[in-house]
Amino acid sequence: MLVRSASASLARLRDEVGSVDGVGLEERVAKYTTRSIKKGAKLWGLRRAVSMIDLTTLEGKDTPGKVASLCRKALRPHDDENVPTVAAVCVYPSMVRHARRALGSSPIKVASVATAFPSGQAPLKTRLGEVRAAVADGADEVDMVINRGAFLAGEFARVQDEISAVVEACGAARLKVILEVSELETYDAIRGASFLAMEVIRPGDFIKTSTGKTAVNATLANNQVMLEAIRDHFLASGIAIGMKPAGGIRTAKQALHFLVAVKETLGDAWLNNTRYRFGASALLNDLLRQIEKERTGAYQAPYYFSEAAESY
Amino acid sequence: MDTDGHEPMTRLPITKTPKPYVGGAFIRSESGRTYPLADARGNFFAHIPQCTRKDLRNAVEAAAKAGPGWARRTAYNRGQILYRLGEMLEARRLEMIDTLVRFGVAAGAAAREVDAATDRLVYYAGWADKYEQVLGNTNPVASPHFNFTVTEPMGVIGVIAPDAPSLLGLISLVAPIIVSGNTVVALASERTPYPAVLLGEMLATSDLPGGVVNVLTGFRKELLPTFATHAHLRGLSAVATPEERKALRLGAAESVKRVHFSELTGAAWFRDEAESLYAVRDFLEFKTTWHPIGA
Secondary structure, rough: OOOOHHHHHHHHHHHHHOOOOHHHHHHHHHHOOOOOOOOOHHHHHHHHHHHOOEEEHHHOOOOHHHHHHHHHHHHHHOOOHHHOOOOEEOOOOHHHHHHEEEEEEOOOEEEEEOOOOOOOOOHHHHHHHHHHHHHOOOOEEEEEEEOOHHHHOHHHHHHHHHHHHHHHHHHHHOEEEEEHHOOOHHHHHHHHHEEEEEEEOOOOOOOOOOOOOOOOOOHHHHHHHHHHHHHHHHHHHHHOOOOOOEEEOOOOHHHHHHHHHHHHHHHHHHOOOOOOEEOOHHHHHHHHHHHHHHHHOOOOOOOHOOOOOOOO | OOOOOOOOOOOOOOOOOOOEEEEEEEOOOOOOOOEEEEEEOEEEEEEEEEHHHHHHHHHHHHHHHHHHHHOOOOOHHHHEEEEEEEEEEEOHHHHHHHHHHHHOOOOEEEEEEEEHHHHHHHHHHHHHHOOHHHHHHHEEOOOOOEHHHHHHEEEEEEEOOOOOOHHHHHHHHHHHOOOOOOOOEOOOOOOOOHHHHHHHHHHOOOOOOOOEEEEEEOOOHHHHHHHHHOOOHHHHEEEEOOHHHHHHHHHHHHHHOOEEOOOOHHHHHOOOOOOHHHHHHHEEEEEEEEEEOOO
């Protein structure tokens, strides 16, 4: 049997799915930050961004009480009734049942990271067990990490088989596949990994940039690589995959830039929380702050809004 | 002609671009706007950045970021740094005097203003580790408690500087605010902004952490409403006209902002009455603690 080197495998993957023009890409995303979005359009974008948030707490010091208060924040982000609820609450598997209890019958989803988040370095059996446990506890959505070691070694079949196994373990739960883009190193690799994941997940499942646990997280550039992969995959297969940038999106202005990217790459069909999400904790407070600024005309102090959970 | 037969080149003038000092960096306005500034003789001097409410917002963010670290410094260290700012001003005394003269201050008065500004910094530097002893207290109470009052800085304070004296006025307002651990976003004189720009360069070399003092240039009419309503500013220290005072008070009421107006004019800025412990007290909060000591 022919043993192919990792770089040859990556090159072959690139030939299959196409490569990324890095310079053009960065120039393109730099333009997104220059769009003038004011007044009504801004308010629409801010509210829409709130409705797309996976309000996240992923810390060793998480407690049931902390998760419960996060859920209350998710249910009623602000006094203003025009502010929508967030899309989901994202927690560790051990916190799923507490989040489920706090959210009751509300439409807010409970998302759980699983598969030995954030490293993914556990036996497959353990990882699948974690997914089943989270779903059994009431998780509506599962955020898995891919096996980056296998990907970088060129063992793409193994990466896809593991994702398929997680899909099966999810049952009815929606799956989000975390590529951890900062560990994939090149735009071509991000595009390749996106396609590997999209080929085996179901319509309506997501691909996601990062765990939020590494130095570089979601950026406009790697978000754009993945959006274009979703577009190309959709045009080729007709299957719509969702997208979730996570980590490092802290300000309302950043969120609007990401929404511009979605609008101009995938169009209005992706501008809702069944196809686009923000994984964030601090972002919600800044969105509320800017919404309140639009309402009152006065810049607001950050301490008027509850402290967000750290990390992400 | 030199030995090669070339005309000696006329040296091109190298002019400085005045930039406000915000967050420890020298910025241009986010708007890209400037307004031309003429010196006292009516000659064009420079284009001054015309800062906007967004620049003010950014400056407040910078000040809020710098605040906790500045307030955590020891009082002694804050005193040292204020004194160091005095040293910087003293070292560039002649340059500052020239600048004031260029913008219409008489030579003798300019020297007096710069010296008074330096002395004022040293005066407030001295208060740094002393105001707490005077303003804080242990209070007699009729119960088994040790009851004491300590001061705390308020946070980010807005300063609206007078047109004259442009340097001494600005320093007299800023120094008592920052000595207690507050941070400042100041609006320089609209008519004579350049001394404040020069002061920014001294702030940058005075060991003062970036963001503790931020100096904006621009139009009062554009910026005062935002100074008044920005909820993150906890107080305002201003020299203002009666109409401006009304607008500032109205805007500040919404966020329950402390507003203090200076009544000083002309020569009064130079006198002892212009420097006082009470200027430090104006931007402090008092915290009283009841500590049980057993019956």
